[in-house]
Amino acid sequence: VSYAISFLTANYYLWRQPCSGNPAMSILRAFLICFFLVCCFQILYGFQKPVKPKPSVLDINAYEKLVVHYRYNKPDSALFFANLGMDLAKRTKDEEGVARMLNQMGMIDDNSGNAESSRQRYLEALEIYKRLHNYKGIVKENIRLGVVENRKGNSAAAIPYFLQALKISEQNKDKSGIMESYITLGEVYAFRHNYQRAISYYKQAESIGATLPFSSLKLNTCLNFGTAYRETGELSKAIYYFEKGISQSDYPEMMGLNISLTNGLAQVYAKSGAIAKAIELQKGALLKSRKISNSLREFQSLMALAESYGTSHPAIALNYLQQALTVGQTKKANKQILEALSHIAALYEKSGDYNAAYLARTRQYNIADSFYFKDISIKISNLQAQYELTKSQAKVEQLKFVNSKQLLEQKIMFWIISGSIALLLILGAYYFKIRNLNRLMNKANTDLIQSNNVKDKLFSILGHDLKSPLGSILSFLELVNRGWLSEEEKTLMLSKLESQCSTTLDTLNLILHWGQMQLKGVMIQQSNVSPEKIINRNVLLLKEMATQKSISIEQDIEPDLQVFCDADHLDFLVRNILSNAIKFTPIGGIIHISVQAYQNDQVIFEVRDSGIGIEPSRLESIFSLNNVSTVGTNNEKGTSLGLVVCKEFINANAGNIWVESTIGEGSKFFFTLQRTQIKQQ
Incomplete structure (x- = not known):
């Protein structure tokens, strides 16, 4: 503004001056007018700073919605947003937010088949909810832990989690938690093929759901009812529940469950022999899953189509299995990849192409091994990290103790060492004395044992090898004395008696040799x-x-x-x-x-x-x-x-x-x- 005032004053002065016959003055006046206009433009527009729009800040709820949106079709993106949400919760010291993000990360790991990592995240979230006394969170994590154990085939470990969730929900009169607990308990017994027990739990969930607003739990109940009745052969009831669930889920928010219900209904028709109807439903489910970009439901639909075509059109079934394998590979879902490869190998074996079946099996086992060893290495790394942490903490505590007790140790160390040396000398003397006595006693025992063996051997020979020949000689002499033998028999008996006497003499010579060696040692003249x-x-x-x-x-x-x-x-x-x-x-x-x-x-x-x-x-x-x-x-x-x-x-x-x-x-x-x-x- 000061520049503008100064410029106007100078311009006014020049404007009052006559310019006739003075072209320089006219030029100067025109230049000053242009300069004035430029300065005014700069003042009005040039010094204004652009205002940046205030960025929108996402909260934990927004991050959770993003994770749920991307969890099935883009797990990498879901994990990215879960990490962002975790960072935000830690910065703001929002423990509940940390637990919610851990729960979402656990579901991402669960979908990819990493059961152990999923279980660890659920356990961490459960501990946080316990500290916060958040019963809904405790119920949620118990149910998730039970689901993980059930999918691993460890139904015995899954049931306590579901029962704990049921107990907490009943204590807090949480009908939604009670309903979900009954549903998951039924799923455990369905996994064990105890469908009647499973149906009893589903009926309890259904009766509670009748008093609650519509939610995905009701659709899950329909899905589980249909699956159980299908397996027990009650196909009409299975169709009723599947169609009921499909009619209630035909809108975008519930499209994932709608696809699962459709595939379930298709399996009922396939079981009843209506393969064409089953394929029609499965193709519709496949289109829906691709429309909403739900890779998990797309994989399920492709596998269902492969099963329907497997008997009549193996080439078409193989095509669908290859598509399912591609879906699993795209999403890096090891569990899906292994399932697809297993069915591909089985189809090749059924068609007689054993070379292709072998390649598929080999690929399946290699992936399974790498996945298993990766899981083991993670466990080892975690254990090693925990060990190092514990070791460091123990070392710190040890240093503190050493520092606090160092003066006292210096005072008593001399007496401890002196007493220890004296005690060691005494113990050493007694030790060598006792060892020498034991050696002498062992030697004496050994000599006694050997002497006893010699005695037993000698008595055995004397009692057996000498007694019998002498007895024979006496018997012969008795026969001769009584005159009971003829001359021919005497001659024969004398020959045998001579042989026995010779043997007895050899025995006596051996005993003499051996006895001399035992008493005097071996006499030698070389x-x-x-x-x-x-x-x-x-x-x-x-x-x-x-x-x-x-x-x-x-x-x-x-x-x-x-x-x-x-x-x-x-x-x-x-x-x-x-x-x-x-x-x-x-x-x-x-x-x-x-x-x-x-x-x-x-x-x-x-x-x-x-x-x-x-x-x-x-x-x-x-x-x-x-x-x-x-x-x-x-x-x-x-x-x-x-x-x-x-x-x-x-x-x-x-x-x-x-x-x-x-x-x-x-x-x-x-x-x-x-x-x-x-x-x-």
Whole structure:
């Protein structure tokens, strides 16, 4: 304004000046007039700031409506608006708003098949409603949790949630909550195929609904009634309820339930055989679902059409299944994708296209596995996060405690450490003393057990292996003394008596050897010994025994071999093992003796027979006192001590002994001795 006043004053002054004969003055006056006009325009319009329209602010109710609108056809958009609503509720500290958004997020997860995430959100919302004492919210979340458990197939866990919702609704005389609780309880028993129990709950819901204004609950009641009567075969009642629900839901707000009711009615007609009527209704439901962009109802309609065409027109049914699969993939609904792939694979199998069925099944299992492992990984991440949080909190508490008690700990630490050291020294001394006493006691117990075993074995041999031959000798002498035997019988009995005496003598020799070893230890006098000479001597000694059973003995002895051992021990080893081979080899059998140079300056002895073999259960204990003696092929008797003595002789001569045997084929006894003299301590 000041610029304008100054300009007008100057212009007035110039205007009063005569301009005749002065063209410069005229030009200046014209310029000033133009400048004045520009300044006036700038003053009037140039300094005005544009006014921005005030943006509209969405509240929790608006966000909830947006989520409900996009929940089925655009779940990503629904989740976006739910997050915006959650942020708003947290900024404004609106706990009820947080619970409402959690409930909507849970339904989004539930629709996509993510049951565990949905359940967690419902539980969080339930806790908030409990803190707020909001009974309607508590009822709502209990019902949602029951629905999740029922869809997972865990009806036993779903029923308590529905009963809790019913109880709270009855306490607050909330007819709408009571009606919804009865409906959901009926759905649980319908899921269990207990349709009569389900119908009883639906009837209670219907009687309560008669006193309430029209709502979607009444349509749900019609839908559930129709489904239950369809499954029980009461088709006329099912048609009545489906048509009743369709007539009451034919407007945009209830179009989703209208489509479900239409598909339910179509299934009734399909069950009654009116496939054409069913297909007509399902196609109408499909058009409606696409018109309102409801992907969930579109998927249901496509699956219903595929089922109707499945028997008569599998190609058309496959087309509808592929469309349903596309809908599930577009919405990233894993549950729908798996259902569609399962029906596609089944249709291929029915038509005989097993390769396509295999591919569909493989794809189904891969998606199911990835979805399952994703769910598991989320659970693990949540548990890990919870663990880290708890760990951090515990660490903070621990630091606080340490800081508050640090001075006291410093004062008493010295005395605690001193006392602990003294106590440890005392306990250590007692521990080592007790351990030494236990060791001595265990050694004494072991020696007593071994001595007891030796005693039992000795008495067993004395009582059995020596008593019987002596009894036979006495009986024979009694017969001879009384003159009851002829000369021929005496000769035969003397031959048998000689054999028994020989066996008894061998037994006594074994007992003497074994007893000496137990009392004095193994006496050993080692020298260079020729195995061939000892083997030949024992073969000659046992030749008569082998000849009686027509057993041939073969030898394969490497010439000029010398072993460093006790000659008496080697003689006992060869005689005992060879006599055992003869004892357990049947008539006409073969025994093969082999002596060959072996690794690490050793000589290996092998006695192989074609006898009856040894049971596998006896192989581990055959060289111990636990071994049980058995009779030979001609009922020859033994003591089972021979191999025990052999084992001790082999150990004394720094060798090794083992056996290999197969039932019905024979046995192989091996033992090794040193080939050259070794330095003895």
